[in-house]
Amino acid sequence: MSHAPTTAPAGYTPRLLPLLRLLRGHRRILALAVLSGIATHVFTIASAVLGAILVGRALTGANPTGLRGGFAVLLALVIPLVVAPWLETQLAHVVAFRVLVDLRGRVYDAFARMSPGDLLARRSGELGSTAISDVELLETFFAHTLSPLVSAAVVPAGALIALAFVDPALSLALLPVLLALASIPIWLRRRAEAHGDAVRAEAGALNAEAVDALQGLREILAFGAGEAQAARLRHRGRALDAARTRHSRRAGVELAATDALVTLGVLVALLVGSALTASGRLPVDLLPAAVVLAAFSLAPVTAVVDVARDLSIVSAAAARVRDLLAVEQAVPEPGHPARVEHIDTRVGFDQVSFRYAPALPQAVQDISFTIEPGETVALVGHSGAGKSTCAHLLLRLWDVGAGAITIGGHDLRTIAREDLRRLIAYVPQDVHLFNISIADNLRLGRPEATQAEIEKAAELAHAHGFIQDLPDGYDTIAGELGNLLSGGQRQRLAIARALLTGAPILVLDEAVSNLDAQSERELTTAIQATSAERTTLVIAHRLSTIRTADRIVMLDHGRVVETGRPDDLLARPGAFSELVRTQLAAS
Incomplete structure (x- = not known):
């Protein structure tokens, strides 16, 4: 059961996996961020379930005095509910920003490895777009994807196990919904990758055209070519807008499918729970808690699916950065350099x-x-x-x-x-x-x-x-x-x-x-x-x-x-x- 949610960004793994090597030296901070993320979901689910239990007991006539302990626990959960997400956000961004600093250094090293011929074959605006915009986009992967991805694997598995203790039928009924929810990005993976590639390519082309216009402004003014250059910029702008529109339409389909499956999951939990209550297998005061637990078990997967909707653009940016980093040394360094301290200059x-x-x-x-x-x-x-x-x-x-x-x-x-x-x-x-x-x-x-x-x-x-x-x-x-x-x-x-x-x-x-x-x-x-x-x-x-x-x-x-x-x-x-x-x- 614990493997189902990990499939959310599976389609982008080949492009994003090489970036994980950049996390060396930052693993401890990342581990703390991941643990904080898991703790956030655990405390959130615990508070929601406890609240539902208190509501169920109140509805079944429980003495208010007997509910005081539960309310005290809810009050105690406020502090970790505030600290855990703050800590996750801070630590994940610390890792992301440090990795981006290292990555920018590697991009500069790649520029240094390029021969003039390599540079002549690429537009400077496109290279600038990769060095700045594409690298910056990878912050989404490092700061907003890794920790939620682990949470999406661990938390739903724990929630399903907890539901199984309440009644195995609830876990079995919810499992297909979780699997379907986790697989949404895979359904549209190829279109998502194509749309992401198109958005980053058009953004790079527009940036290159703008840099050309700025560098050639003197010639544009001297020859009265302003309107022609403006037309080229408008053409590139429309192409980027069209690429983003196609990406947004696909993202809208993913959002609609996600919302539909979440609603279906809650409905399934409610129907199964109601049937179990009617048959006497599930106490009436536990029904709200069971439904809440089922609903919140979907939240981590939903969070990853939400991130994955834009992960196609991040994946395309990662591919562009990876291709740049893969540039080989045009003029390789000698294996055993000659000593030149005292050579003549003939x-x-x-x-x-x-x-x-x-x-x-x-x-x-x-x-x-x-x-x-x-x-x-x-x-x-x-x-x-x-x-x-x-x-x-x-x-x-x-x-x-x-x-x-x-x-x-x-x-x-x-x-x-x-x-x-x-x-x-x-x-x-x-x-x-x-x-x-x-x-x-x-x-x-x-x-x-x-x-x-x-x-x-x-x-x-x-x-x-x-x-x-x-x-x-x-x-x-x-x-x-x-x-x-x-x-x-x-x-x-x-x-x-x-x-x-x-x-x-x-x-x-x-x-x-x-x-x-x-x-x-x-x-x-x-x-x-x-x-x-x-x-x-x-x-x-x-x-x-x-x-x-x-x-x-x-x-x-x-x-x-x-x-x-x-x-x-x-x-x-x-x-x-x-x-x-x-x-x-x-x-």
């Missing part, structure tokens, strides 16, 4: 080939060149030649498809990711600043940096002057995506951030593309002053930047076609001199 590309997807052509093919310590090498070529791909492979955002990239003779795949980040500082063309202070943005790669060190790096990047002119200086909040600053200012901050790390290898990907000619000259001079201590890879289009490099590696369609000193390559016909001639003609 960078080598040895017959490197790479493609972004199996169906795509090679982005780079058989590329080989070296950058000596203290040397600055410029990667040049037309758009799509593979320059940024080389930078990303050096950063190990992807792994090479063939060949090897080495630092100090060590294959990147043998260097721990944390060590690699300490060795290389990167300045991208599209700078990302966080909505924190300028100083904290600069500290991104070196959190322990002092204010003096921050200011020195800013001075080298010719950023100190404009930072001092900001309302709060280095404490000024950069704004979301750094939108309170100009493109050139963001670029200077990115260079300062890279210089502050003190990394011995510097990668500059069009780092001066947003600067005017004067600022470019000043910044190039500053970078040259620090590059003697660094191995520097520069990706650039401007001739003024390229000519400051010690050596040029010219790429064309993913292959190295020329290498040499800038003046030497300019002095002879070839791919580089043709590129420069084309650029000068265009300008």
